[in-house]
Amino acid sequence: MxxxxxxxxxxxxxxxxxxxxxxxxxxxxxxxxxxxxxxxxxxxxxxxxxxxxxxxxxxxxxxxxxxxxxxxxxxxxxxxxxxxxxxxxxxxxxxxxxxxxxxxxxxxxxxxxxxxxxxxxxxxxxxxxxxxxxxxxxxxAADAAAYNNRGSAWFAKGNLESALANYNMAVRLVPADAEFVNNRGRVWSAMGEESKAREDFAQAKSLDPEVKTPLD
CATH class of the missing domain: 1.25.40.10 (Tetratricopeptide repeat domain)
Incomplete structure (x- = not known):
């Protein structure tokens, strides 16, 4: 089982x-x-x-x-x-x-x-x-995916500031990764920063039209 x-x-x-x-x-x-x-x-x-x-x-x-x-x-x-x-x-x-x-x-x-x-x-x-x-x-230190996933763990714990800091690092290391940008948008949205969230969701879509954002 x-x-x-x-x-x-x-x-x-x-x-x-x-x-x-x-x-x-x-x-x-x-x-x-x-x-x-x-x-x-x-x-x-x-x-x-x-x-x-x-x-x-x-x-x-x-x-x-x-x-x-x-x-x-x-x-x-x-x-x-x-x-x-x-x-x-x-x-x-x-x-x-x-x-x-x-x-x-x-x-x-x-x-x-x-x-x-x-x-x-x-x-x-x-x-x-x-x-x-x-x-x-x-x-x-260049492991962008580890920063992304650590950000997601902080997000799951409700620590939005730490989540944002980690997603920022992931995006800085790999700016063309649509998932990293999309995840950062989720944090901006949770923080009430809807304008910044929409910017990230739009950027994620431009990087990968198949990525699913909360605006879909």
């Missing part, structure tokens, strides 16, 4: 980085021990996940993480990859356990912090999500 997942407006949170995680994992695993059986298991698991076969993905990651030839960072990335697959299956408690194991092994991997932050956000654990996004930003 899957657990309840908090309903989140899709545009508010930039999704988990499966592709980035997979790429980092493959590079690190190959450097660690490219001929190990665990490397093949990891490749097969990633391929299964891309094809939507999450059961096979989880099983493959479970085999790969047992390879004694991999170091701490390699195993951390594998636990994180399995956590991502478990979350996609709705097994959020198990996913969180894997992310916790991942960060115990590889605490300085920003992609793991970011993905665990998204999981915690979805579980309504906003303070913990903010802490993970903050650490991801500490590790990569």
């Amino acid at each position: 899957t657990e309840a997942w908090r309903e989140i407006p899709v545009s508010l949170v930039r999704g988990c980085r499966l592709g980035a995680l997979a790429a980092v994992a493959l590079v690190v695993l190959w450097a660690a021990n490219g001929r190990a059986s665990g490397f093949d298991d990891a490749k097969q698991a990633m391929a299964a996940e891309e094809q939507g076969d999450l059961d096979q993905a989880v099983a493959g990651y479970a085999r790969a993480v047992e390879d004694a030839g991999f170091g701490a960072v390699s195993r951390g990335l594998l636990f994180a990859a399995r956590g991502k697959a478990l979350a996609a299956m709705g097994k959020f408690t198990d996913a969180l356990k894997d992310y916790d194991k991942a960060l115990a092994l590889a605490p300085d991997q920003a992609v793991i912090r970011f993905n665990r932050g998204n999981l915690l956000f979805g579980m309504g654990r906003y303070d913990e999500a903010i802490a993970d996004y903050t650490r991801a930003i500490d590790l990569d």
